[in-house]
Amino acid sequence: MKSTIYCLLFLLVTMNPSSGLSEHFPTLGDGPVDNQFNTWMKRGKLFFRNNPLLRGGFYVYKPKFPFGKTLIIRKKKEGINQLLKREFSNPVYGEHFLEEQFPQFIVAVITEDGDELIDANAVSRSLRWATTEYNMSEEKAKQLSRKLRPYATTLHPTLTGNTWKLEFNVKTWLGAVEKWKLDGTVTPLQVKSFRRTELEPKGTFPKVETVG
16 A cells, blocks of 8 residues: 555656655655766756666756755656756856767666667777676677677767757667667757667667666
């Protein structure tokens, strides 16, 4: 009975973040976020909110100033845009964030735990994890790394006037590969459209079993 009540409360929170229940939901706990994101945040701070009903949880943005509204960012473009509006109203600062950290930020706040942006670093990590996490032989680990390498992409946006476009690939925790395409405006920094296309089906790469 108790777990049923928690489930209903969680659904209410995620469907209506402004309800205020998100601050008091008993199965949730906020944890710090890597400073690669919070060093950019001047008016608030990002936290990762754990939840056993989800794979990992979701991100929460808490303003530093009294009476500010907490944002729940759960794969929602609207929540992301509200955060961008609060933190990156300065066009120069917003463009700098777009060029330096935006792809990593978008993947972190939208994906499930275990999904990974595929860049040169991801290819290097795959070689190490294949041997340590999946107990693969060195030869099989190298084969896996070579298989992932063609999907590694550069992460710089294309800027045209006041618009930007981004394309990159993501490996999901189920072992699929997706191409992500996003576009939006620089001033104000906003996401206008977001599309995901499957390039490889789940199981193409090893499934990420653990969460955390």
